Amino acid sequence: MTITGSCLCGSIQYSADVDQYTSALCHCTDCQKWTGGAFTSNALVPRSSFKVTKGTPSTYDVTGNSGKINKHFFCSGCGSSLYTELEIMPDSTVIKAGGLDNGAAKLGGKIDLELYVKDRVPYLAAAEGAKQQEAM
Numbered sequence: 001m002t003i004t005g006s007c008l009c010g011s012i013q014y015s016a017d018v019d020q021y022t023s024a025l026c027h028c029t030d031c032q033k034w035t036g037g038a039f040t041s042n043a044l045v046p047r048s049s050f051k052v053t054k055g056t057p058s059t060y061d062v063t064g065n066s067g068k069i070n071k072h073f074f075c076s077g078c079g080s081s082l083y084t085e086l087e088i089m090p091d092s093t094v095i096k097a098g099g100l101d102n103g104a105a106k107l108g109g110k111i112d113l114e115l116y117v118k119d120r121v122p123y124l125a126a127a128e129g130a131k132q133q134e135a136m
């Protein structure tokens with residue numbers, strides 16, 4: 001299947017051709033800061049399957065707890081958080097699922113994995129059936 005996404009203003013569009021993807025919530029404080037939300041919902045896709053089809057995202061590098069770079073891609077026009085590429089996961093692109101089009105933001109209604117649950121805000125419960133990881 002091809003999943004597509006875009007930013008709020010439409011200047012940036014992307015797509016990924018995937019058989020399936022891993023759905024993950026991340027509760028880390030960097031994700032909270034970057035998005036202004038309590039967590040990020042993500043579709044992890046093979047980096048080779050991912051391409052930007054319109055526009056050029058801006059980037060911001062953050063040094064993660066691993067000491068490696070987490071590159072954040074966003075739209076400089078409207079500020080939408082789009083995706084990240086982590087040095088520690090060189091084969092994956094981490095799409096911020098809120099940008100996905102045509103209802104794909106719901107990630108099929110199923111979360112495979114939750115990361116940094118130690119930072120999860122107390123008003124949220126664990127997603128049913130999702131593997132729980134304290135940190136990365």
Ligand SMILES: [Zn+2]
Nearest residue numbers: 007009075078
């Ligand atoms: Zn935009």
Ligand SMILES: [Zn+2]
Nearest residue numbers: 026027028031
């Ligand atoms: Zn995170």
